[in-house]
Amino acid sequence: MLAWTIYLSFAGALVLALLPSGKAALARWVALAVAVAGLALAVQGFVAGMGHGRVIITDVAWVPSMGVHYLLAADGISRVLVLLTGLAAVAGVLFSWNIELRTNQFFAFFLALIGGVYGVFLSFDLFLLFVFYEIAIVPKYFLIAIWGSTRREYAAMKLALYSFLGSAMVLIGLLAAYATAGSHSTGLIALAHAGLPVSFQMWCFPLVFTGFAILAGMWPFHTWAPTGHVAAPTAASMLLAGVVMKLGAYGCLRVAIALFPHGLDPWGFSFAGLASWRDVFAVLAIVGIVYGALVALVQTDFKFVIGYSSVSHMGFVLLGLVTLNQIGVTGAVLQMFSHGIIAGLLFAIVGRIVYDRTHTRQLAELETMHLSRRLPFAAWAFVVAGMASMGLPGFSGFVAEFQVLVGAWKVAAWWTAAAGVGIVVGVAYTWRALQKAFFSDSTPNVHVAEQEHAHAFAAITWPEVTGVVLLAGVSLGVGLYPRILLDAIEPAVKALLAGGGQ
């Protein structure tokens, strides 16, 4: 059934593309129906998959001469991320309800992107995974280039170029692995058992890991992320930060770490205190955590604060992955889910609820607008989202980051200490944004108050309320009862780390 999330999304995209333009309302409802159906399938798949390990969904020969199969399967990790995609899709449609420009095309690209993402998370054939991965790049380019804002052409081009650069690195690595394995199969499981030589893994691992990590916003290849997030229309920022960055992290885990586990072995010598690729990527992840947080602290544009916070939070995912221990990798996967939800919520508040009414994202201008009084719903939604983003206990981010920190400590205590700095700065930038944007101290004089009254903001609409409640509720639910996801993630991570990768 899970496979239908892919087909349904692409079918929805096709229907919307063929819809006569001008039927904006119809397009919205079609998109919502498709997204909700996808979510329902994802939930059903998640529930039905509980207690099962990896389940093959479809397996048909595709390019027999090369051993390429159309192989869809799902384990606990896939099911959790498919669930995330379903939630992000529904929320994305809800927060795009006010798109008036070429509405049907917007939702067509949107659903095509979603379909590609579902595909990546369910592919267990390397070639197929790569195809879906590439499919996802195209619609996001158009979403930004057509419906974007601030320097949208530049941002869209930068995003596409970075993505293709990463893809090229991945592709080279994959072709090399295929040739070296000589197993005439591109199945992930077959390749993991092919016994690739250690020396080969040593150079192929960093190539593929970096290729995927570019899309996960790894420092110093992160610069596409803030500009892309800011330029993108709200729903696309939500998807970019919410799920597209997870594609990269997922690739790091499912392909790079699973296929080339020996690539993380010690080199046998040390250079500047680094003795393996694992050390190198851990350092890059930590730099990303701290640097992203520090840069977020000094932004003047509200959306850039959130953009850089994504770089910081994704650093936790990468750090968790290279711990290579059960708790750290579990934390990384949970952080993928958690950040997907929270980043989506933050971008929705900043981009849709606030910006579409105030028409500015400059914190200095928002400071004078007394938004806590004039948009109380936005203010309190941001309080909740900010609490979740800071990693306060009770929200999903706390459990995930806690696990990553424990996992990191098991490897090297200073990893945890350094990443902990990022958490502290994270509290600071979230708090700064909250205070400046919503709870500034300036009290309005009577004249200003009258003016504000005369130019009241448009009322909060039902799709906005629904979206906020959905995302905040999920983050809170997972935070209070993390087992609901951990029971799925833990066995899958265990299997992945143990059995020659898979």
Place this chain on the structure above:
Amino acid sequence: MSGFPILTLLTVLPLVGAAIALFAGKRARQVALGTTLASLALALVVWSELPANGTIGLVERAAWAPSLGIEYHLGVDALGALMLVLSAIVTLMSVDAAHRAHHKPGLYFALVLVLESGLFGSFTALNFFHWFLFWELSLIPAFFLIKLWGGARRGPAATQFFVYTMAGSVALLVAFLAVFLSTGSMDFPHLTLLASTGELEPLVTAHLGASLLGIPVMLWLAVGVLAGFSVKVPMAPFHTWLPAAYAEAPSPVTMLLTGAMSKMGVYGLLRIALPLFGVQIAQMRTPLLVLAVITVVMGAFAAAAQKDLKRVFAYSSVNHLGYCLLGIFALAVPVAVGDAGRLASQAAALNGVILQMFNHGVTAAALFWFVAMLQQRTGGHRGIDDFGGLRKPAPVLAGLMGIALFSSLGLPGLNGFPGEFLIFRGVFSLAWVAATVSVLGLLVTAVVILTVIQKLFTGPVPAHCAGFPDLHHGERMALAPVIGLMLLVGLLPQLITESVNPTVVNLLAHWRF
């Protein structure tokens, strides 16, 4: 009552009340009153259902996230239950005091109730995750109560309050991360047991190494935990957030901050720091005692220098909680087997600390309540020199406030006395130098309180106090039980100590210094 999840009910009740209050508009205060009254009744039921032998009772356990050591584990002994009762009383007083027709009453009372739930949750949790959840949960409403309803300089005050407490929380979290990493457990009773048998330290050393930067790892962890609680209590030099926060917060919120929230810090020292890191605290005893004495003496002198009544009482709170710190650190000494005298001193000090927590909570909350009344009657005046001769226009108010002030001074017969007496009784034989220097704090506090009484109640009545109304009927009815409680506990402290003492014996038996 066995099997009935009364502690869960107690924690959830204010949250439900908060949700209702949020949409109750002008009725929010009634909703909050009803909720806090029901909470107090439940807390008293908990108090009456305690196991007689001083152990932890009313336990509720359920699996939560076992792979992370997270468990839903609740329970209280007399220490926890007394804090529940105190929180319920203080919240009720605070709701009572918030008389004025509020700006956005729904939100205000909802936040107060969420804060109450945070207090209940943190005083009943026996698992670190669960406890930390409520510890942080209480911080958020407190921040917004200061930020949105505070005085002119509320912004910086709220931020400073938040940043300090957050920094303390991070230190706590890191320390517990290390403990979890070494033991795989976040369960307080289990960890207490490990520490009391001496197994905790080898476990931590095995996992994290013996020392970091030349200092034993266990000492680092102890410092982290102490830092988190020291900010909350507060202990010098981490107290600097307090005067601004207490002064800028609306008085009913200050009642909550000092009456109940500051106790979360002392409670944490007793429930977490001493049981787990008793040995390390005993090692650091001298510097810690110095800090406690500084807290006591500095708090008293600083109170003497203030002109704003709220700041006077804020620093006086620092002083009074300093006695708790003094008692806690003084009793952290190894006791030879059979040394009954020393054990009795420890027990006296600990009994005193717990009594002092309760009594300071009630008295300090009452004092800020009186400040709120003075402000309401004079259009916001709260300078110590703004008043005079109130004895004549408002004899009842002057009389009742006088009782509260004398209670704060520690007059025998009132509730402020027995706690401080027991603390000094214990500390004198455990650390006589510290006790002797701290007496200075008692003296200066007496001067401060007597000055307040003189300036407020005697002398000529200033012009703006001319038509100063006395307490009206409703206020008298609301204050009567509080003043009655002060007299009752002052005259019959055994009402509390009878239940607390078995817990004290039980706690001391499990602490290893």
